[in-house]
Amino acid sequence: MTECSRALAQLRAQDEEGYGGKSASLGELIAGGIPVPPGFAISTAAFDAFLAAQSLRERVEDVLAGLDADDVAAVARASAQVALLMRRTPVPDIVAAEVEHHYTALAAASHKRQPPVAVRSSARGEDSAEATFAGQQETYLWVRGTDGVCEAIRGCWISLYSPEAISYRARRAAGGGAPAMGVAVQLMVDAEVSGVMFTCSPLSGDPSVVAINASWGLGLGVVGGEVTPDDFLISKVSHEVLRATIADKQIEYVPDPGGRGTHRVAVAPERRTLACLDDTRLRALVETARAIERHFGSRQDVEWAIARTGEFPENLFVLQSRPVTATAQAGSQAVADRAGLDAMSLVLGTFGVKQRGQ
Amino acid sequence: MSTTSTSAFPSPLSIATPEGCEGWEEMYPYYALLGEDRRQADEERLWFWNSMHFPEPMSAFDVVAIDGPYYALANWQNRVFAIPPAMGIDYRIVNGYVFITPNAVTDPELIAERAAYFGARAGYYFANWDELYGRWREKMTKLIAQISDLAVPELPTYEDDDVAFEDRDTSFVRVLDAYNQALRMHEQMWQHHFEFLLLGYGAYLTFSDFCKSALPEIPDQHIAQMVSGIDVLLFRPDTELRRLARLAREAGIDSSFSDGRTPEEIVAELHQSEAGRDWLDALEAVKDPWFNMGSGDGFYHHHRSWLDDPSIPFSAIRGHIDALAEGRDTERPTEHLAAERNRLAQEYGALLDEQARGTFDELLGLSRTVFPYVEEHKFFCEYWFQSRFFNKIREFGALLATHGFLHDGEDVFQLSRHEVGEALEELCLTWAHGGPARGPHHWPPIVERRRALLERLKQWTPPPAMGTMPTEAINDPISVMLWGITPERLQSWASAMSGDSRTLTGAAASPGVAEGIARVVRDVHEITDVQPGEILVSTVTSPAWAPIFPKIRAAVTDIGGIMSHAAIVCREYGLPAVVGTGRATAEIRTGQRLRVDGTNGVVTLLDGEEPE
Numbered sequence: 001m002t003e004c005s006r007a008l009a010q011l012r013a014q015d016e017e018g019y020g021g022k023s024a025s026l027g028e029l030i031a032g033g034i035p036v037p038p039g040f041a042i043s044t045a046a047f048d049a050f051l052a053a054q055s056l057r058e059r060v061e062d063v064l065a066g067l068d069a070d071d072v073a074a075v076a077r078a079s080a081q082v083a084l085l086m087r088r089t090p091v092p093d094i095v096a097a098e099v100e101h102h103y104t105a106l107a108a109a110s111h112k113r114q115p116p117v118a119v120r121s122s123a124r125g126e127d128s129a130e131a132t133f134a135g136q137q138e139t140y141l142w143v144r145g146t147d148g149v150c151e152a153i154r155g156c157w158i159s160l161y162s163p164e165a166i167s168y169r170a171r172r173a174a175g176g177g178a179p180a181m182g183v184a185v186q187l188m189v190d191a192e193v194s195g196v197m198f199t200c201s202p203l204s205g206d207p208s209v210v211a212i213n214a215s216w217g218l219g220l221g222v223v224g225g226e227v228t229p230d231d232f233l234i235s236k237v238s239h240e241v242l243r244a245t246i247a248d249k250q251i252e253y254v255p256d257p258g259g260r261g262t263h264r265v266a267v268a269p270e271r272r273t274l275a276c277l278d279d280t281r282l283r284a285l286v287e288t289a290r291a292i293e294r295h296f297g298s299r300q301d302v303e304w305a306i307a308r309t310g311e312f313p314e315n316l317f318v319l320q321s322r323p324v325t326a327t328a329q330a331g332s333q334a335v336a337d338r339a340g341l342d343a344m345s346l347v348l349g350t351f352g353v354k355q356r357g358q
Numbered sequence: 359m360s361t362t363s364t365s366a367f368p369s370p371l372s373i374a375t376p377e378g379c380e381g382w383e384e385m386y387p388y389y390a391l392l393g394e395d396r397r398q399a400d401e402e403r404l405w406f407w408n409s410m411h412f413p414e415p416m417s418a419f420d421v422v423a424i425d426g427p428y429y430a431l432a433n434w435q436n437r438v439f440a441i442p443p444a445m446g447i448d449y450r451i452v453n454g455y456v457f458i459t460p461n462a463v464t465d466p467e468l469i470a471e472r473a474a475y476f477g478a479r480a481g482y483y484f485a486n487w488d489e490l491y492g493r494w495r496e497k498m499t500k501l502i503a504q505i506s507d508l509a510v511p512e513l514p515t516y517e518d519d520d521v522a523f524e525d526r527d528t529s530f531v532r533v534l535d536a537y538n539q540a541l542r543m544h545e546q547m548w549q550h551h552f553e554f555l556l557l558g559y560g561a562y563l564t565f566s567d568f569c570k571s572a573l574p575e576i577p578d579q580h581i582a583q584m585v586s587g588i589d590v591l592l593f594r595p596d597t598e599l600r601r602l603a604r605l606a607r608e609a610g611i612d613s614s615f616s617d618g619r620t621p622e623e624i625v626a627e628l629h630q631s632e633a634g635r636d637w638l639d640a641l642e643a644v645k646d647p648w649f650n651m652g653s654g655d656g657f658y659h660h661h662r663s664w665l666d667d668p669s670i671p672f673s674a675i676r677g678h679i680d681a682l683a684e685g686r687d688t689e690r691p692t693e694h695l696a697a698e699r700n701r702l703a704q705e706y707g708a709l710l711d712e713q714a715r716g717t718f719d720e721l722l723g724l725s726r727t728v729f730p731y732v733e734e735h736k737f738f739c740e741y742w743f744q745s746r747f748f749n750k751i752r753e754f755g756a757l758l759a760t761h762g763f764l765h766d767g768e769d770v771f772q773l774s775r776h777e778v779g780e781a782l783e784e785l786c787l788t789w790a791h792g793g794p795a796r797g798p799h800h801w802p803p804i805v806e807r808r809r810a811l812l813e814r815l816k817q818w819t820p821p822p823a824m825g826t827m828p829t830e831a832i833n834d835p836i837s838v839m840l841w842g843i844t845p846e847r848l849q850s851w852a853s854a855m856s857g858d859s860r861t862l863t864g865a866a867a868s869p870g871v872a873e874g875i876a877r878v879v880r881d882v883h884e885i886t887d888v889q890p891g892e893i894l895v896s897t898v899t900s901p902a903w904a905p906i907f908p909k910i911r912a913a914v915t916d917i918g919g920i921m922s923h924a925a926i927v928c929r930e931y932g933l934p935a936v937v938g939t940g941r942a943t944a945e946i947r948t949g950q951r952l953r954v955d956g957t958n959g960v961v962t963l964l965d966g967e968e969p970e
Contacts, residue, residue, distance in 0.1 A: 201574065201575050204574040204575065206573050206574045206575040206576070207573070207709045207710075208573045208575060208576055208706060208709050209575045233575060235575075235576075235577065235580070236705070236709070237580065237701075237702060237705045237706060237709075238577075238580065238702070240577065240869055240957070241957070242575060242577060242957075341717075342720065343564075343717070343720040343721050343723070343724045344481060344484055344485075344724075346564050346568065346717070346721060347480070347484065347557075347560055347561050347564045347721075347724065348473075348476065348477055348480065348481070349564070350560050350563050350564040350567065351441050351442055351443070351444075351476060351480070351560050352441070352442035352443040352444075352469055352473065353442055353473040353476060353477055
């Protein structure tokens with residue numbers, strides 16, 4: 001029997017194959033004692049089940065057959081056609097039943113009849129370039145009800161066939177078959193402040209600092225680059241704020257007044273140039289960043305949010321974490337230059353006595 | 359102007375003599391002065407005002423405290439260790455103030471030649487550091503005993519019998535010899551002073567460079583904290599004062615230290631009670647050696663020791679008693695400092711990979727081995743020896759005054775060391791033959807004129823630098839570490855010289871932000887004026903100022919790097935500090951409101967408060 005879903009807390013790193021990277025990493029975070037909003041994951045097998053119903057897979061393949069990846073208009077037509085086919089195909093009953101089961105549990109846990117959730121695609125593999133081009137970065141915020149969640153899940157699946165994704169895959173591997181993708185569903189954090197942080201300097205790679213970007217409201221603004229966030233550099237060792245640049249934060253995302261989706265609004269003038277994190281919150285974020293880094297044993301790029309309601313620090317949540325791959329390895333050259341030299345030779349070097357390798 | 363007109367700093371030869379200070383040059387040796395014969399060479403170099411060691415204009419005798427250290431520094435740096443890229447420090451006196459420049463070696467062949475000497479000689483010192491430093495303390499202690507015990511003979515009407523019957527030297531030989539010995543011991547002291555210092559700085563800089571390449575964001579302060587000693591000799595004198603303050607409170611005699619009393623009045627009252635006498639015994643026990651601490655850095659004759667001028671230790675005891683009465687903790691948090699020092703080292707080390715960790719540990723170990731010398735030599739050299747040396751010169755001054763060559767023994771410091779020798783020679787001659795002496799007519803007017811000159815020169819503020827901005831980075835470890843002379847610093851001095859300066863920048867020496875009222879202190883004697891909660895603005899501070907740090911809210915200095923005294927002490931007390939601003943004492947007036955941002959190295963003069 002195909003496993004279509006599982007609670008996030010039941011996932012671990014090795015479940016990436018079946019659930020995609022984001023869901024597996026959220027499971028790992030929970031295992032590491034990191035505060036993550038509760039939720040569940042939809043497996044890649046659930047997508048396969050969707051494709052298997054009503055010969056959907058064959059009909060999609062028909063649309064894509066012989067497509068010229070460089071013919072922009074043709075790709076756009078094919079993408080729209082696939083989306084239409086998929087939207088006419090309901091989410092398999094077994095998947096919908098499991099969504100209902102998990103969503104009801106979330107509602108009970110959060111004491112809300114229809115708690116808002118975030119629905120995000122969970123790509124397999126860590127190649128973020130592929131994830132981006134393959135359209136595997138879809139996110140639906142403030143989704144409510146089992147039907148709404150199912151629709152959002154299908155939206156994530158459809159995003160695999162965006163024009164960019166179709167031409168990317170067509171160029172990359174002819175006849176590579178249907179892509180695989182999981183989906184993560186979590187209780188929504190109504191963020192007062194949110195942002196991203198690196199467990200090293202994003203520029204120099206220095207591992208002794210945490211770099212935090214933060215802005216008002218939901219995280220879309222920071223992640224999407226729509227707002228210049230406050231920028232903090234904090235020592236992991238002393239928790240001192242080494243640098244703080246407070247930005248003019250003009251917009252923020254808030255929950256739509258209608259109760260579904262999000263809404264972009266102007267930040268009130270008196271809050272625009274206010275630092276959105278104080279020392280206590282910065283310190284808690286640094287501790288969280290260090291705990292995540294320790295758990296994964298590698299440098300991490302972390303999305304976080306602090307909710308409007310609840311007591312700090314219980315209202316601080318980590319929304320996702322992934323390894324940092326693209327920074328400089330701090331001092332690797334400087335350290336390599338000093339390889340095999342004892343302290344004395346290095347001191348002589350300070351006084352201008354050239355050593356081998358220097 | 360010459361070829362150096364592009365420089366942001368004035369040509370050394372373009373600096374005018376302040377009004378009424380004409381003839382100031384007579385106080386100084388010919389080689390310390392600027393002149394047409396060296397115009398080109400002097401204009402092409404960058405000279406910066408060494409306000410760290412010489413914040414005031416120099417009296418004629420005090421030139422010994424310029425020559426001594428610069429002979430010794432260059433001799434070790436250039437002729438003993440042959441430090442490959444750096445020879446020594448040259449100086450010029452302009453309007454009574456000392457400007458210095460490091461002499462660099464640029465020829466690669468010469469650098470390579472020097473490297474061979476340096477490697478062998480420095481390697482020997484590093485390898486045998488503890489043993490050599492042990493020997494150093496012995497020879498320094500011996501030298502201090504020698505200068506203290508050096509007898510300055512009186513000139514009697516008739517020589518003692520032992521001269522007549524036992525072949526003892528006659529008085530003229532003994533007077534002139536004693537004077538020459540005093541000068542020689544002073545030179546030896548400076549020789550000892552620099553024996554280890556350059557290597558100590560070098561080891562520290564190596565560790566610092568390594569940290570900055572492996573951990574580019576590491577604050578300088580953390581590097582310093584990992585290396586700095588905890589149980590440092592230099593902190594002992596102040597620790598003893600805190601202990602005495604506690605004793606006074608416990609014995610219930612703290613009311614004797616009430617406001618406005620002189621040390622003499624306090625001591626007189628304490629003599630009246632048994633508890634007071636016990637306390638005075640405790641004070642006596644502390645004096646040797648801790649009251650050899652100085653009130654200044656030993657570069658001026660008026661930097662007296664606590665033994666000679668007890669007003670500083672007594673006012674510090676008073677401050678500590680007040681703090682205890684208010685229930686404030688006056689103890690240096692040594693346990694906390696030690697724990698923090700080890701925690702920082704542990705945590706930074708753990709962030710490095712295995713290979714880098716090994717290098718980190720080794721360099722940290724070496725830095726910690728050499729650093730006690732860097733921190734402790736001052737007590738032996740600048741405070742203990744120098745106060746004894748200047749007191750010995752006072753004895754020669756007293757001898758000259760007794761015979762009418764000077765009105766007062768203290769006037770001796772208005773004569774150069776050579777002039778003092780000359781005066782002593784004439785004194786010996788005329789005392790011996792009984793004929794009329796010229797000295798009593800010759801020297802007093804010179805003394806008067808020079809005193810007036812120095813008073814007027816004190817009103818002048820030197821530029822932070824003069825000459826030409828260097829094209830290459832200064833690579834003399836001592837200039838970088840001690841004076842904080844980096845290209846960025848020079849650039850900020852240059853821009854501060856041209857234009858509006860509501861903000862001053864310097865080295866971020868101790869983190870945090872504080873606002874408060876400025877107290878500008880240009881002279882060590884003014885430190886007792888500092889009121890609780892004020893921001894100290896000074897040319898520089900020295901360990902002798904330790905007693906005022908518990909009072910102040912933040913510190914700003916004209917000169918100094920992150921290992922300078924103000925930086926170290928402020929970090930200990932958790933006070934924000936910005937050092938090396940170049941012009942703080944020139945731009946800021948007592949009473950102005952300031953914001954000191956010690957995290958970013960910025961001092962802001964706040965609006966709405968005008969100078970008094």
